[in-house]
Amino acid sequence: MSTIEARGLRKTFKNTIALDGVDLRVEEGRILGLIGPNGAGKSTLLNCVLGLIPFQGELNVIGLDPWRARDRLMREVCFIADVAVLPRWMRVWQAVDYVEGVHPRFDRAKADAFLARTQIKKTSRVRELSKGMVTQLHLALVMAIDAKLLVLDEPTLGLDLLFRKQFYESLLNDYFDRTRTIIVTTHQVEEIQQILTDMMFIDRGKIALSCSMEDFESRYVELTARPDSVAEAQALKPIHERQILGRTILLYDGVERGRLAPLGDVRTPSIADLFVATMGDRQPAQGAAA
């Protein structure tokens, strides 16, 4: 059973088309990275999936129509919008009590155990916590919920490197178990490339590219060409070419590594490289891999 299934999903705001006929299928146990420039429609897509806004077209999340059954859907789905949405007046124990009181799948012992490993005091108010601690608190609440789908919309925005690393490590080690599905958007693509099973580029309300990470690794190759073989490398139709410190770096789609290896150093590109290659030309100022 697919966790998410969308067909012809459309969403318009006044004069702008935020989602322009998105077809999407996310299977159980996948970790999908949703990548796109600002304003591409990532958050709109997630808001539709979470039942926060109405939409046109067909959308099924765990067998439910999100707009019509948000409260039922939220028993199976968790989301962290970004670090700043926990109510600032709330005390830590109140947040835990409240979620325990309203969520049938919340395991209080798990949340308490996670919080015990942090510096967070139960009596603190959210506004007294550092940004990193607020994220830890939110993560503690979410990871204690036995959900089928976890949606993370820029979950680590504004956090320092250590907290970001810790965040994804906790997520992988303590939470993800192959029966859950995770969707994540982030501008720090390179940090999550290792944990993704699938990736999707979204641009101007459309899915520009969608593939599994295995496909990604077998399809795309990056070549740092030796100076004397640049012309030969260019003849193999790279999809992108850039110059760094006088060396030419070329990106190929579906060219065998064996053919490229003699021309220089071959490696798997980062998602960020591919993103810049496919979308950077049109919107140079808004790279997702900032």
Next chain:
Amino acid sequence: MSTVTNTDSLGPGVQGVRVQTASRTRPFYWSLRREIWEHRAIYVAPLAVAGLVLLGYLIRLSRLPQTVRHAATLPWWKQYLELALPFAMGMAAVLVTGVIVGVFYCIGALGNERRDRSILFWKSLPVSDLTTVLAKATIPMVVIPVVVTMVALLVQFVMLAAAIGALAASGSGTQLLWSHWSFPHMSLTLIYLVVTGTLWYAPIYGWLLMVSAWARRMTFLWAVLTPIGLAVVERIAFDTNYVGSLIRYRLKGFVDLAFVEPPHNTTTIDPAALMTPAHFFGSPGLWLGLVVAVAFVAAAVWLRRGREAA
């Protein structure tokens, strides 16, 4: 549609789990608790005003025995002012505080969560918009009235104990006090006043909740200036005053419906004898108001569902 068949085949088991867990969680109860956590003014403000009332009354008490000794020389209304009015004023101060707290609560209730984006947290939990808005409407329509009733009763009780103590200590009798004031009658009046006032003002709370769910900013101005603006435009355009009198009727009308004026030949004022519940509960204005209140709250639910965080 493989998903549908999958769900169906899991049907009975899933259903069983749902029923079991649904009884364990209490979304409405916890939504209410969280409102009280956030808005401590709900009980702090009436208690603070109660403290001030008691402080004022303690100072006044030093004059009480003297007043009672000279009472025979005073007209009945002067006796009433000296002995019973402080009780009524103490009660009124607590009740008015409750209304003010309720009004400000409603103005922020559905707008603040959008402005600070915490709505994204609330909506990430399995609590429907209906449950959330009903919990928020319950605060000014049930919780605050119950709180102010209890605080006002407490104030009455402490004032009474202090008065009896002061009179006994000075050797004056409490007879005169009882002739102007009765604890059961005052309590009955208090409860009646709170119930009728809350029911009468329900559409105002509903209106404020709806505006709070709708307005992006300046909720208070939208809530207050919209009706005033309508009244002014009507007055200028048609030389009529339907909107204006409707507002005045809703703000002040309930006292005329719920109480009668004291008779002219009276020798004291017993508010419990002036209550006219049949008149109040039989008035179409009350029931129309309640229908409008339900409509406003329903609109607030609808607005919260579709509104996005700022």
